Amino acid sequence: GAVVSQHPSRVICKSGTSVKIECRSLDFQATTMFWYRQFPKQSLMLMATSNEGSKATYEQGVEKDKFLINHASLTLSTLTVTSAHPEDSSFYICSARAGSVDTEAFFGQGTRLTVV
Amino acid sequence: ILNVEQSPQSLHVQEGDSTNFTCSFPSSNFYALHWYRWETAKSPEALFVMTLNGDEKKKGRISATLNTKEGYSYLYIKGSQPEDSATYLCAFIPGNTGKLIFGQGTTLQVKP
Numbered sequence: 281g282a283v284v285s286q287h288p289s290r291v292i293c294k295s296g297t298s299v300k301i302e303c304r305s306l307d308f309q310a311t312t313m314f315w316y317r318q319f320p321k322q323s324l325m326l327m328a329t330s331n332e333g334s335k336a337t338y339e340q341g342v343e344k345d346k347f348l349i350n351h352a353s354l355t356l357s358t359l360t361v362t363s364a365h366p367e368d369s370s371f372y373i374c375s376a377r378a379g380s381v382d383t384e385a386f387f388g389q390g391t392r393l394t395v396v
Numbered sequence: 397i398l399n400v401e402q403s404p405q406s407l408h409v410q411e412g413d414s415t416n417f418t419c420s421f422p423s424s425n426f427y428a429l430h431w432y433r434w435e436t437a438k439s440p441e442a443l444f445v446m447t448l449n450g451d452e453k454k455k456g457r458i459s460a461t462l463n464t465k466e467g468y469s470y471l472y473i474k475g476s477q478p479e480d481s482a483t484y485l486c487a488f489i490p491g492n493t494g495k496l497i498f499g500q501g502t503t504l505q506v507k508p
Contacts, residue, residue, distance in 0.1 A: 284439070312494060323400070324485070324498040373439075381494035382428040384442035385487075 282308045282378050286388025293364055293395055301359045301391045303374035309354035310376035314385070315347075318371040327372075330357040364395040398422055400488045402499035409476050410507050416472045417502040419486030423467035428489040430496060431460055431471055435482045443471075443484075476506040 283306040293299050303313055311332050316324040328338045328349050336349035346368075348360040357376075361368050373390040377383055401420045409415050421429065428447045432440040444453045449464040457474045473480055483503045487496035 314496065316498075321500075323500040324496075326495055326497065329495065375440075375496070377494070381489065381492060382445060382447055384430060384445050385496060387432075387439040387441075389439050 282306075282376075282386045284310075284374065284376050284386045284388045286374050286391060288391060289389055290392045291394070293393070295365055295395055296363055298360055298362045299364055299393060301361075301372055301374075301393075303357045303359070303376070303388050305355045305376045305378075305386070308376075308378040310357075310378065311354060313351060313357040313374055313376045315349060315357075315359050316373050316375070318373065318390075324373065327359075361393065364393070366395045369393055369395045398488065398490055398497045400486065400497050400499040402484075402486055402502050404502060405500065406503040406505070408505045408507065411477060413476050413506075414472070414474045415476055415504065416470050417484060417504075419469045419471070419488075419499055421467050421469070421486070421488040421497075421499075422490070423465060425490045426464045426467075426488075427491055427493070429462060429464075429469050430487040430489070431469070432485040432487065433482045434485055434501070440485060473504070476504070478506045478508050480504060481506045 285304045313330040315327045328336045330336045330351040332351045338344045351357040374388045375385040431443040434440040444460045446462040451462040459472045483501040485501045487498045
């Protein structure tokens with residue numbers, strides 16, 4: 281299957297700093313990528329839909345100024361957590377599709393963010 | 397708020413047992429349902445993409461059924477093996493949005 285690479289897999293940062301997470305589709309072009317967040321013992325929660333060359337569409341309750349998403353090319357989307365606080369500590373994971381909306385999604389490995 | 401529910405939350409079975417889990421989703425505005433397997437320290441991998449009411453899909457010892465009218469899907473594993481141990485996620489796609497709305501997952505542990 282298609283490969284999505286997400287980096288870093290784990291990051292610890294200080295409160296007030298920003299952290300960038302990259303999501304790359306290695307062997308296919310992804311016009312749409314998705315960013316999810318998972319709280320302990322909960323499901324993957326969709327944060328935003330990232331479209332190449334346009335602004336991301338954020339889900340209700342997700343602060344777009346806090347979670348900056350950029351989809352600069354067909355193979356790269358980035359999520360920047362700005363001015364991170366301990367409550368931003370979580371597991372973040374991206375996914376991408378190679379085809380139409382009813383085709384399977386391919387996931388990155390996820391990033392465990394800890395803000396101290 | 398779209399609600400996708402999975403049950404049970406966790407399951408412990410012996411090697412060789414057959415098992416099944418349930419995914420419940422809104423019966424209106426259905427577009428597709430996905431099943432994913434998520435092993436520890438790996439990325440979720442797609443098992444099935446289901447779109448039609450009555451769909452039945454099979455991959456080896458794993459199969460799934462879909463009932464869009466009543467809003468549920470079953471995942472079956474026949475003769476569970478330790479390598480089947482993982483979290484199984486279902487995801488509902490409403491309308492033509494392309495968004496995946498996930499359930500909480502069912503974590504399966506198969507004891508040798």
